[in-house]
Amino acid sequence: MAYVNSYPAQSYNRVNGEWIPDKIYKPKTKYSIFWSNGEPWMEALIYLSERRTKSATIRSNAFDLRAYAEWLEENSIHWLHFPIKREERCLERFRGYLIASSRRNSGVPSRRINAVVNFYRWLKARGLIDKQLKMWEEQQVTVLFFNSIGFQRTLNVSTTDLRIRHRKANINSLEGGLLPLSVEDRDTLLNYLKANTRDQYTILHALFVLGFFTGARISSIRTIRIENLKNATPDATDPEVMLVAAGPGSGIKTKFDVQGYLYFLKPVYDFILDYAQTNITRLERQAKAIKTNKSLLFLTKEGKPYSEGSINTAISELRKALVRDGLTQFHDLKFHQSRATCGTELAREFMKHDDSYAIEHVRDWLMHKNESTTWTYIKFLKKSKAAKKANDAFIRQFLGPNFS
Template identity: 35%
Template sequence: MANLETINYRPVREVIHNDKVTWVPDPLARSIDALPQIFWSSGEAWHEANHWALTKVTSTKGGHIKTVTSLMKHLVAYASWLEEAKLEWWHFPIRKQDRAVLRYRGDLIAQRDRGSLAPSTTRSRMAAVIQFYRHAKIYGFVQRHSPLWIDRSVVVRHFDAAGFERTFVTTSSDLSIPNLSRVGLRLEDGLTPIRNDDIKKLLELTKEQGPKEIHLMLLLGILSGARIQTITTLHIKNIENAYADVQTPNIYRIRVGPGTGVETKFDVSGEILVPKFLIDELKAYAYSMQRLRRQAIAEKVNRSFLFLTNRGNPYKSGTITRLMTDLRRLASNAGLRFMNSFKFHQTRATFGTWLMGVALKATSAKAAVSFVRDAMLHKDEKTTFLYVRFLEREPLKAEVSNQFSAIFSGLVGRDWNEYHA
């Protein structure tokens, strides 16, 4: 099975002196920390894919390391599939149905139809593979006349906030997989909030049976809307430096973003709102024996993190994924069926929905959107408006449900034939 690893890339250049070639650091090129690289199960690097990652990060467009890492995660899934299928990525037979990339597309669709892959993941995974092959063709890693796929130009129309229409042309492949996600209004990353009753059951479960760290992370997600990357990069100093809001003393503000040591999506700077009782609980945890034991075995550079694993390491995405899997299993055994498809990011959708509901009752829609946008560190206000639209539909959905039940509830348990007599 192929692996995705990260390296600290330090560019060098050759220097010839006395007919000898030596390599020295290149002062004109920038170093890159945590550059994602793919290795086959044999340990050999997938050089072409790794070249793609380096090229994207150092491109003139300034590819973000997190975006490139996400693409490489999709590509390593393709690499693992290639090894399992015993196929070569660079071989394109004349017969279309024999090509690895086409067979992989079919496997992705099958996984989507079985429900083992989300439609959005299926689409993104195929798109990453297509991007890589375009790179490979440009740099000559595959023969330029190889029959890859058929590209077509697509005209996209876009209306800006002022109502002016703009059009641009993009390229689409016949291998692209459409995102056949379910119909209905969704919030950030296509997720919906958790019901209040379900939140209570979940937190009661994690308080009694779950790891303390997961319980606190869930509380932070539900009560502040913080993303998991923000929560797992909090340091003790960030909690200690939290300060009370002038107008709402029971709400504390924690500075996050560049310069704070706390990661945010798109490197947005801002402050998350956290209830005082949770700040107090986080401070108590920070100096508890449970955490101090973890801190004692941690490397010096990691000791200041608020949340550490039992091995003294910061929580990474892979660790969180495994913990969420364990949590879903625990919840399922406890009869919490709503947890079968639970995603941590639903805590953020839950907080945003609640906060927008409170804000709309207290002030105008414009002021409410501005307040929620800042509290949730939204880069684009369009994301915040999703919560307004979501809440606007709730009364309508409730009324439809009530009316439907009132009209048709009498049919249950009665002979259907009498309604056709």
């Protein structure tokens, strides 16, 4: 079957019907797609090499195209098979396969067909396939979004009749479609990790402490260094909060390169600084690290920086252990839920005083680029509170004395 190689990709140009290596252009990606016979899918390779976006997006595109190539081979269909009959076209059939083989609330089919369609759009723009080739019908759709101050707006966007509607699960959720943990479950998880003496659990405990009490994303946490902590300054309005600079120039990565501070409550700051300077597991790993990595807060057992993939693997193993030990509420645990939990509890406390103040504070604490993201926390809590009251009233009225 088709596969992806992750060695550095070589860029090529099409000259007189042949692919000639481009020795000047340096591609950003390291992903190359190959057919099962070992032949590279040159068009896909060039497409990935010319992508100018986040590496995580390029990786996602690569594996979506690999899945498409795998399906094409399994069904003996050429990737340029576009006959007059629409139902026989490769893209139409692939779309049908994605719908039939996936759960209704999964976002994978929608993402995968979009990735493949974008690849074909690029092929046409680059002149690598006939621009008159009939592959789909263009459509205009209206999407809803919230502006920077929380008002709902609409926008008309261009799409195709191949798009797959993604029906979200019928739950009230936050960033990334995730639910926060309850305070009780948060503490259960932290106590479970703290009680286990395995090196991996010690590291996961420190990671989740940062996630739950600073709300930092894992991409930020992975890049925190000891010098970042030592350069922290007390908040001017509350000396019990330590501010750690993050964003461009600090070494700590942030989404959209937002510049600001990670907020550390003093006990959390003291705990993490102590972990950095005295934890035996960390010091042993620091000794194995090269000079440029020694000050990183979190290191693998080889003394290397953690990747998001290695973090995800560790969380996956933790989920299995939690379920095995009877803590089934964590069967679908994601690290990003720690951020959702932090934001929810912050919003809950500050909404006791004033909604506008809550929005401003949660926005700054979580380093949101747009206030519209912060609004989701306020709305989540208000909706949850209203739903609880409605449910209680419904139960009293509908079940009556039978179940009281």
